[in-house]
Amino acid sequence: MPYSAASNRYESVSIARSGRSGLQLPRISLGLWNNFGDDRPLETQRAILLRAFDLGVFHFDLANNYGPPAGSAESNFGRIVHEDLRPYRDEIVISTKAGYDMWPGPYGEWGSRKTMRASLDQSLKRLQLDYVDVYYSHRPDPNTPIEETMAALASAVHQGKALYVGISNYYTVAETEAAVMALKAEGVPLSIHQPRYNLFDRDIETGLLAALEDLGVGIIAFSPLAQGLLTDRYLQGIPTGSRAAKGRWVTESDITESYLKRARALKEIATSRNQSLAQLAISWVLRHDAVTSALVGASSVHQLEDTLRALDAPPLSPADLEVIEAQMTADPE
Template identity: 60%
Template structure:
């Protein structure tokens, strides 16, 4: 069946400006980190992308190593671009990244000009695109001069292979240095993608949002639901199909009785707001007006629908924030 996007796709979604730019991103964006690789069902993956776009999610976030295996998420998205999404390319924001290990040898990871440009060329081929809307340096590389890494981003934008450049997993100080270099080159960094959730609040300790505001950059957070920990998924035990059983990104030790008791308390607060815990967790990371978007992952369509419904209630009372702070403990996920 030929896909036709919903005529109502822009009626419900909230769009936020990216720093001091003309670009807008949906408050909820779809990340293809897990569940869009070779082990996923093509029919389910297509259905999730369709439903996301029908709900106004115009931004699809990838990286060179997303899958599994690495590269396969971009390959899948290439089939979407070549097929269902081809008529809508100008309505989409497609982002990808390079920084983590992608291929063997000394040129397959980190922040060199050699790696970043080669990686983007590979990503464009996999996604069947002439350009991406945003290209990120996926992590800070202490062994490569920052001038080289940011200079590569500048060259990439000037070449037309990306419209905008961003950074991910940089500290506030590293972000400030990177922004200064980029501004001097004439290609400002427009966005930062850090990890942030009620259980990982390092960006607050680092004053990252203050730095990004000073530099005119937006912020899009990843793992706001901590791979399902901030949902009702683990409140009654660990399901047999849980990611905990087969992923090194989420360890069973995180789901201790103490941690889950705090999650249960947060769930009670969410219920009092008329939200699921996942919805409250998304609303909470979006509570600061400087926050541009929250990236979600999904394994089924209903999770995307639930996430978008979080936008119906983004306001917190001071008492709710105080109550949440009692249980939203920074570092809970550290083992």
């Protein structure tokens, strides 16, 4: 039967504005970095995506190289949009990125004007779309002037192929300010920044977070669960088939006694709040007003639903934050 979205999908969803832009996102967005390539059944992907939309998740984040193989996440998502979600296109925020290795030769990666333009055209074809809502530079290019990369993003807006532009993995304040100024010269604001941010990786707190708040640029945090380290998954060992077992993004060497001590302490805090460790980790990322959305993955409908329950908990109190901070700064030995 044709898909019909839940009529109550916006009744309990929490939405935030990205900086000072008109871009609004759900507090939890769904990323297709993993689990949406050709190594996963399309029907499993469809079930996750449609359930997410029914639950008020209307932002789906991709990149040209997501898979495996590279490009397959966009192709699979495009097929599901075409077959199921096309009637709701005006409700949905779809983002993609360019910058990592995609095809042979010097223009298959990084941030030249040629690369950024060709990649977006390829992405739109795979996605079966006329435009994306957000187009990102996936990483800074040390050999291309930032003005050229940002001009390519602005050109996508001027051509109607993107509505907003963003940057990801730009971790210095200087790079970010340069991107803002270069885009301003093109008449296009920087609407969103996508950095890695979680309890175990807090580098953006050393200056970038405050700078983005001052610049009026929203933040969507990727890896809020630290590739599964901020979940219950590894507290009793390394499950077969897990990322650590496969050595993908996380390895067995990451599951140290220091890590386990810290993760178990956080688990106790989560339990006291009737949350899972993952839900606590998301509540912590979203505690800061500058963070528009937390970008999560999902390998099943159950995992998606469990993650979204993070929004049901009350905000972290100053006392909660003090306890969490004490655990994170204590000597784990």
